[in-house]
Amino acid sequence: MEQRIDRIKKQLQSQSYKLTPQREATVRVLLEHEDDHLSAEDVYMLVKEKYPEIGLATVYRTLELLTELKVVDKINFGDGVSRYDLRQEGADHFHHHLVCLECGAVDEIQEDLLGDVEKIVETRWNFHIKDHRLTFHGICHRCHDTSSPGHEKSEVHQK
Amino acid sequence: MEQRIDRIKKQLQSQSYKLTPQREATVRVLLEHEDDHLSAEDVYMLVKEKYPEIGLATVYRTLELLTELKVVDKINFGDGVSRYDLRQEGADHFHHHLVCLECGAVDEIQEDLLGDVEKIVETRWNFHIKDHRLTFHGICHRCHDTSSPGHEKSEVHQK
DNA sequence: TGTCAAATGATAATGATTATCAAATTAAAA
DNA sequence: TTTTAATTTGATAATCATTATCATTTGACA
Incomplete structure (x- = not known):
């Protein structure tokens, strides 16, 4: 630090x-x-x-x-x-966000999931990407009815 | 209409x-x-x-x-x-946006490019997605030095 | 130590948006 | 057609996140 x-x-x-x-x-x-x-x-x-x-x-x-x-x-x-x-x-990529509509928690995905998408955008739309923002709104694993052990990922940070 | x-x-x-x-x-x-x-x-x-x-x-x-x-x-x-x-x-998906840092234009991608990504997020993060927002900031085709005919797509709307 | 431009803190200003309230309006019932 | 109740409206005040202003302070360099 x-x-x-x-x-x-x-x-x-x-x-x-x-x-x-x-x-x-x-x-x-x-x-x-x-x-x-x-x-x-x-x-x-x-x-x-x-x-x-x-x-x-x-x-x-x-x-x-x-x-x-x-x-x-x-x-x-x-x-x-x-x-x-x-x-x-x-970090050459801005992490993605998962915003829970139930509890308001914001989780992060550090991994860049947009590699393939960006290739498509750059070639098909001829758009030179410098930055991206991706946010999902939905229901987080804590607010789900079912428990699903083993789905927690180290790159997900509870916020 | x-x-x-x-x-x-x-x-x-x-x-x-x-x-x-x-x-x-x-x-x-x-x-x-x-x-x-x-x-x-x-x-x-x-x-x-x-x-x-x-x-x-x-x-x-x-x-x-x-x-x-x-x-x-x-x-x-x-x-x-x-x-x-x-x-x-x-539309069961919110269109994506391309925001040009040079001219400020906002282009849209109607096609849902996040299908694969969402599958990953739902299964690996156990997050039930209800909505998404994806925005790319970069340089649009108009502001590029090179002209690239044939890259214009019908689902891209100039805004 | 002195100089100077950047940085600060308090507070006023700004602008997008929401709250308030009396009046207007819509839609349903009589 | 009229009445009525609830919703909706418009003007304006209020709110809130953020930025501008300005006198003072401060960091970095000579």
Whole structure:
């Protein structure tokens, strides 16, 4: 984790951004909550515990900057609130989401399931893909009537 | 088109909703602009031409109602504005979107490319899928340097 | 240490959307 | 045709997530 923070710092530095304690505290919170889909407000409340002087506007700005630098991914589930996820290092693909209509839980699929689909899109639609977003809405395994042991995958994170 | 309007009316009727001229004008506008991704404001401006007394709040309410009835799909591209698409009749799948980062155009893929992916998700993650959203961000064929004749597909709609 | 441009925090502003409420309207019953 | 009850409307206030503003502070470099 400290190494990840150092690497992010170097990234900021190499692009002439300043390394402020506010930015560090924000990154730290994101790292500690990698499995959660935090809103800006969530992040603000958590960062405030580490750095009480921080302002909400600064959190927004920091998240926006990290998003531009592709350290963070910003995602919308259509509920009026943006969510921010630290991007997995080396991840060349934005993970997919499973949103449960029953309990509201958000699970992630780290594996990129869109390889074949993207090939089709690039060749048939001549569209040069740079990013994708895939979200499934449905009923998660916890809300199913039946229990199905053995279906849990390590790349699924409960959020 | 008139037939589609009649069918939507019957759908509203069968669920004890009233058939108001405002609702009809809204549906009419959505039908006339099936290829566009209209914001609520867009819809409002267009409906006002047909029915000048209409209020913005009513447009929002109507769009919301039609969304709940699955006549309309509401989509977010993460830019702070919701878009509303009339659902293709009989469509059991929400079309995919290609958003060009250069020119901002939004193309659609009507074909469901997620069949195989959904099978994987349902079985490996034990997630009962009810709906999906797939958006690609990238560079569209118009903004490419090269021209590639023959790649245009009939199910791609320029929006 | 001094300089300077970036970054900050508090707060006002913005814009998309929803809540409120009196009035209007639709649809069904009489 | 009229009445009635419930829904729907339009104007406008309210809400909320987010961004703009501006004086002050701060980080990095010389």
